[in-house]
Amino acid sequence: MRIVKRVLSTYSADNFGFCSALYELGGLVVMHDASGCNSTYNTHDEPRWYDTDSLVFISGLTEKDAIFGNDDRLIDDLVKAAEELHPRFVAVCGGPLPHIIGTDFRAVARAVWRRTGIPSFGLQTNGMDSYVKGAGGALAEIAERAEPPGRKRFGLPGKIKINLLGVTPLDFSVNGSVREMEKYFEGHGFCVLSTWAMGNTLDKILASADADVNLVVSACGLPAAKVLLRRFGIPFVVGMPAGRENSREICARLREAAKAGRLQHAGQDRSKTGEEQDAGSAVSRVRPDPAREKRAFPAGNAAKDPELSGEEKQGDEDTEAELLIIGEPVQADALAREISLSGQYEKIRIVCPMAGLPEELLAGKEQLVLEQELRDACACADRIIADPLYRRLLPGEEGKFTALPHTAYSGRYYENEMPVLIGEKLNRWLALPKGPKT
DSSP, X not given: OTTOOSSOOOOOBHHHHHHHHHTTTTOEXXXXXXXXXXXXXXXXXXXXXXXXXXXXXXXXXXXXXXHHTOHHHHHHHHHHHHHHHOOSOEEEEEOHHHHHHTOOHHHHHHHHHHHHOSOEEEOXXXXXXXXXXXXXXXXXXXXXXXXXXXXXXXXXXXXXXXXXXXXXXXXXXXXXXHHHHHHHHHTTTEEEEEEXXXXXXXXXXXXXXXXXXXXXXXXXXXXXXXXXXXXXXOOEEEOOXXXXXXXXXXXXXXXXXXXXXXHHHTTOOTTSOHHHHTTHHHHHTXXXXXXXXXXXXXXXXXXXXXXXXXXXXXXXXXXXXXXXXXXXXXXXXXXXXXXXXXXXXXXXXXEOOOSSOOGGGGTTOBOOOSHHHHHHHHHHOSEEEEOGGGGGGSTTOGGGEEEOXXXXXXXXXXXXXXXXXXXXXXXXXXXXXXXXXX
């Protein structure tokens, strides 16, 4: 019973993340599960549902089909829909019931591709992991189909070309944050080739291998970045451009990565695979400087700092005010960097409650999923930045919370209160009164 949540919600499921990542790309996207599961997605987690057309469907899995494992009906329905709607691709995933009966979505997709000639792929979702796994897997599948770079366009003088990976409304809503990101980089000497996957066409995304460097702006974008590194040797940087100083650091890291990538690929044919180019070394040159990391987090997670003695740790706990940030790891990291650089807090603790996050993004963070663990973490903190639903953990201390709504957690309930945090907008937001709204 420890895993039961009494007052908290759950993060958007992997099959919803799958649909969200592919929503605007012109494909036939199908969740295999009982009728009604798609209404949870479109009424709670998909803010584009009412004003942007898409081909997202539910298969309507019946009790009889679940018992007898009738995959032929699913395949026949997919083929029929594809022949009527003529999508750019067919993508299929599943919920808990298909997971229990062992439906092989990759095999289903291969059968559909053979019968229709339309590119198809499947992802083994289960409706219980977080949206990060589904959205990340979907974008990785698109990256596997990206076109080799055009030799005439690659290497042109001028702005550094970048792709923004991991952009879905589950993390960025539809409040203008995506356009603000694009404007920020365009104003600082970069050319944004594509945004994966909001506000772009499939053709533009497939042709984005001309980029000098990729920026992973959420955990959902990391699998695609790894695929593009392997296939084309495009290095990547992880970070969200939120906050004045943090955004400047990200721009510097992008320039460094682009320069390293150009040096490595000088005289090489980028249409070859990453394995042929020994692409792995490109990203190793753009790892964050340890000294800079230490400046950014002078005392964050002191209990995990091996350079501090036990006596010093105890002293920090007794004298320093603690800020707790709960949420998606890339955004939380950006908030923590900017806040620590401002000197507002010296002790910053980051908790990422969603399951299935890449290990690389959890360094210096905690992954707490049990409600009691989160309650204890909130009780120990002096200030908490989190989705408003986390206020339920401390009903008598709402004043400790600074509300930062997250679509993947509270759906569209707080969509009118979601701030834009790109660039200096984060600094202005942090300067607002921190008490609860009246």
